[in-house]
Amino acid sequence: MAPISADDRFRAIVFSGPSGTGKSTLIKRLFAAHPDLFGFSVSHATRKPRPGEVDGTHYHFVSVEKFEAMIADNAFLEHAKFGGNYYGSSKQAVQDVAEGRGKDINGGTAEGKRICIFDIEMEGVKQLKRSSLNPRICFIQPPSLEILEQRLRGRGDTDEASVQKRLAQAKNEIEYCKSEGKNDKVIINDDLDRTFRELDEWVMKDISKTTPT
Ligand code: ADP
Ligand code: 5GP
Numbered sequence: 577m578a579p580i581s582a583d584d585r586f587r588a589i590v591f592s593g594p595s596g597t598g599k600s601t602l603i604k605r606l607f608a609a610h611p612d613l614f615g616f617s618v619s620h621a622t623r624k625p626r627p628g629e630v631d632g633t634h635y636h637f638v639s640v641e642k643f644e645a646m647i648a649d650n651a652f653l654e655h656a657k658f659g660g661n662y663y664g665s666s667k668q669a670v671q672d673v674a675e676g677r678g679k680d681i682n683g684g685t686a687e688g689k690r691i692c693i694f695d696i697e698m699e700g701v702k703q704l705k706r707s708s709l710n711p712r713i714c715f716i717q718p719p720s721l722e723i724l725e726q727r728l729r730g731r732g733d734t735d736e737a738s739v740q741k742r743l744a745q746a747k748n749e750i751e752y753c754k755s756e757g758k759n760d761k762v763i764i765n766d767d768l769d770r771t772f773r774e775l776d777e778w779v780m781k782d783i784s785k786t787t788p789t
Contacts, residue, residue: 586674588617588692588709589779592701593716593753594746595659596728598765599695600681602716605772606693606779607681613783615678615690617669620646623661626733633679636666654696654703659741665694670709691783697745698752705756712782713760714775715753721746 591599607614621635622643631637638646643662646652655664670692672678678686681693694704694711704711718724724746728739753762761778765771 586689586691587782588670588694588711590694590696590701590704590711590713591716592696592698592713592749593765594718594724594749595697595742596724596731596734596746597716597718598727598768598771599716601768602765602772602775603693603695604681606776609776610780611680612688613691614680614693615673615686616681617665617673617692617694618679619663619665619669619696620652620655621661621663623659630683633681633683636669653707653709654700656697656699656703658697658699658745659738663697663700665696665700665704698749701752701756713757714778715757715760715762716771716775717750717753717762717764718746719764719766721750 591603593599603616607616618632619635620638620643622638622640625631625635625637629635640662643664646664646666647655651666651668652664653667653670655662673686673690673692676686676688676690678690678692680686696704701713705713718727721743725739725743728734728742734742763771763774763778
């Protein structure tokens with residue numbers, strides 16, 4: 577497999593921030609707004625699928641044994657444990673997007689070379705910052721921890737123990753963004769339409785600068 581390197585025209589974009597802050601919602605909108613531009617880095621995860629999640633589109637759902645075998649094979653660009661489960665971005669997933677075999681997060685395929693979009697937590701961000709990928713990084717932050725809790729519970733698909741783990745980790749994610757976000761984009765997801773406009777403007781401004789017309 578060819579080494580993954582930074583290519584300005586197709587520079588990857590990483591979205592990070594506490595679980596429940598609205599990353600998936602915003603990424604789905606971004607894909608819908610620009611159907612031919614992005615491919616999703618479909619992560620591997622050892623947690624159970626939630627209702628509506630499709631294996632191979634939102635995640636590759638795998639066993640702990642399979643995930644650990646992939647770590648041993650050096651198959652991941654980055655990986656981390658979150659809330660007691662493994663999550664990782666495989667080199668293959670990123671290569672698939674670069675070579676036109678990627679996925680659209682709203683279903684379907686992403687044909688042709690696309691800009692790779694990641695949705696990952698902070699340990700993965702640290703690893704990608706040290707990699708040759710040189711991604712643009714956007715932290716999505718909640719207006720407050722109280723609102724984050726409402727959103728996590730309101731989604732209705734996460735059990736109480738998982739909600740508690742996510743809220744505990746949210747504080748670390750918010751602190752990390754304050755210390756590391758200096759050179760990255762930080763967006764507060766308050767009103768969804770307003771937030772999407774800010775995010776879309778930031779994403780597209782750089783793309784129009786770097787993508788040949
Ligand atoms: P994440 O991917 O960061 O875990 P989600 O996209 O699943 O978060 O969003 C968590 C919940 O919050 C979902 O029910 C979603 O519909 C809701 N949500 C997202 N953004 C907003 C917003 N700006 N205002 C109110 N609810 C929101
Ligand atoms: P969830 O279980 O809510 O889908 O995801 C939990 C957390 O794992 C989220 O913060 C999400 O961004 C993160 N995550 C999803 N995929 C990956 C991945 O491939 N690598 C890392 N490091 N984090 C991931």
